[in-house]
Structures are given as structure tokens and as C-alpha cells.
Amino acid sequence: MNRRLIARLDVKMEHLIKGIHLEGWRKVGDPKGRAKLYYEQGADELLYMDVVASLYGRNNLSGIVREVASEVFIPITVGGGIRSLEAVREMLSAGADKVAINTAATQDPDILRAISDTYGSQATVLSIEAKKLAAGGWEAMTDNGRNHSGRNAIEWAAEGQRLGAGELLVTSIDQDGTGRGMDVALISAVAREVDIPVIASGGVGSTRHVVDVLKNPDVSAIAIARDLHLDKYTLADFRTACHDAGIMTRRVKGEQGA
Known part of the structure; x- marks a missing residue:
């Protein structure tokens, strides 16, 4: 099975941003232009997250998604501030293939079942922003890592699957934006x-970090942000490292071994 390399694009208003520990954001580019670049580099999917959606009560990415989806022909997942079936419908109509739900699901878990029943489990992603606890384990946080849910992140992942989520996006708040490696x-x-399928996110700072996580055959994908946005690596660099480690990824025409 090929593992997926996903370009993650966190967006504040019309700006592509990147923070550390899901805060302290700085502008790093254009979320539309970067999406097209990553598509050309052979990204398997795009992940758009509206990082201020919870503050404003709705996701504002439909315009960006609509424009990008007309030129980019890989799956697009959209998250941030999606709280209703109507909001899901809006995003899917704009061109998204999946929606990622975090805060709304912790408040009303049945929304996962409703989305799955209406649009299919393949369109339903449970986003878990996990923070390590001093006593051990991890707590699922909400509102882009700002608030506590009181939920054990591991137990919440299992419950999310039972409720109909077809995929999990797991972001380590502690590692996010640090480049120090992922929370393996x-x-x-x-x-x-x-x-x-489990998508790992948060902490990539080298090709080795991606390989370390994808050595686990139960991890389906990695979401990469900072190192792509800062042009430290290209997606080809990550694919090459995976191939050298015996990890299968999609072959891209023109690359060595393709």
C-alpha cells in the first residue's frame, strides 16, 4: 500500500501561515499558489485548515477551495469551524473531497455519524489536536489547540471510528512547528x-522524521507544512527518502525510480 504525502496549508483569512504549537503564526505565502506548487510537486492530497474559524464561528475557505479545485486534481480536505451538515455541504460543493471535524465533534459526537450517514465515511475525517499530559497520555484539545475537551485522545480516536469517521488526522500540539520530529x-x-487510516501531523523537520513515522505500517499518511512552505524540502525529497527506506509512495513521472 502506498503511503500518502499530504501538503498541509493552515490559513488565516487569505494568508498561508505557520505557527509553533498551533499559535504564534506568521505569514509564509499564498494558500492558492502554494497548493498549485505542491500539486505540481506530486502531493497526494491537500489539507486546508482555517485556523481562526472557531473564533468567527464559520469556515471561510470555500472561495480558496473553489479556485484551487478547478486547477488541482488531487483530493482536498478542509477543516476548521465546520459545525453542521450545511457547512459540510458548502465545502463539498466548493470542491473539497473530505471535511475534518474537531471542536464540533467533541461537543456533539453525533455530528460524525450524521456526516458519515449523509456523505459517506470516506468524506468524514476526525481531527484530533493532542497535547501531552504531565501524568501521561494525551488530551484532545479544541479550537485550534486553545481549549480543553477533557477527552483522552486515544480513546476519542477509537470512539470517532465507531461514530463513522473514515480517517483520523492526528496533530501533536507539542511538536507542531518545532521541526524537532513527530510524536511517534x-x-x-x-x-x-x-x-x-491515520494521518500524522506536527513536527516534521527532516526527511528522517517522515521515515521514522511511516516505518509503522499502520500509519497511512504524513501531513507536512513548515518544511514545504519554507522551501527547505520538496515533496520529491520526502518521496526519495521513503523509497530509500523501503517505504512505498506514489511514483511521480520524471523522478528517479518512477
Whole structure:
């Protein structure tokens, strides 16, 4: 099975941004132009997250998604501030293939079942922003990592699968934006508990970090942000590292081994 390399684009208003620990954002580019670049580099999917959606009560990415979807022909997932079936319909109509739900699901878990029943589990992604606890384990946070849900992140992942999520996006708040490596223990703990695809996010700072996580056969994908936005690496660099480590990814025409 090919593992997926996903370009993650966090957006504030019309700006592509990147922070550390899901805060302290700085502008790093254009979310439309970068999406097209990553598509040309062979991204398997795009992940758009509206980082201020919870503050304003709605996701504002439909315009960006509509424009990008007309030129980019890979799956697009959209998250941030999606709280209703109507909001899901709006995003899917704009060209998204999946929606990622976090805060709304912690407040009303049945929204996952409703989305799955209406649009299919393949369109339903549970986003978990996990923060390590001093006593051990991880808590699922909400509102782009600002608020506590009181939910154990690993247990919440399993419940999300039961409620109809077809995929999990697991972001380590502690590692996000640091470039110090991913929380391998967190990702592995989630992957052991579920049978649906797991996307790991937060902490990539080298090609080695991607390989370290994808060595686990239960991890389906990596979402990469900072190192792509800052042009430290291209998606080809990550694919090459995976191939050298015996990890299968999609072959891209023109690249060595393709």
C-alpha cells in the first residue's frame, strides 16, 4: 500500500501561515499558489485548515477551495469551524473531497455519524489536536489547540471510528512547528486502536522524521507544512527518502525510480 504525502496549508483569512504549537503564526505565502506548487510537486492530497474559524464561528475557505479545485486534481480536505451538515455541504460543493471535524465533534459526537450517514465515511475525517499530559497520555484539545475537551485522545480516536469517521488526522500540539520530529508514541498509540487510516501531523523537520513515522505500517499518511512552505524540502525529497527506506509512495513521472 502506498503511503500518502499530504501538503498541509493552515490559513488565516487569505494568508498561508505557520505557527509553533498551533499559535504564534506568521505569514509564509499564498494558500492558492502554494497548493498549485505542491500539486505540481506530486502531493497526494491537500489539507486546508482555517485556523481562526472557531473564533468567527464559520469556515471561510470555500472561495480558496473553489479556485484551487478547478486547477488541482488531487483530493482536498478542509477543516476548521465546520459545525453542521450545511457547512459540510458548502465545502463539498466548493470542491473539497473530505471535511475534518474537531471542536464540533467533541461537543456533539453525533455530528460524525450524521456526516458519515449523509456523505459517506470516506468524506468524514476526525481531527484530533493532542497535547501531552504531565501524568501521561494525551488530551484532545479544541479550537485550534486553545481549549480543553477533557477527552483522552486515544480513546476519542477509537470512539470517532465507531461514530463513522473514515480517517483520523492526528496533530501533536507539542511538536507542531518545532521541526524537532513527530510524536511517534502518540501516532503509534492511535494507530494501534483503530482500523481506519491515520494521518500524522506536527513536527516534521527532516526527511528522517517522515521515515521514522511511516516505518509503522499502520500509519497511512504524513501531513507536512513548515518544511514545504519554507522551501527547505520538496515533496520529491520526502518521496526519495521513503523509497530509500523501503517505504512505498506514489511514483511521480520524471523522478528517479518512477
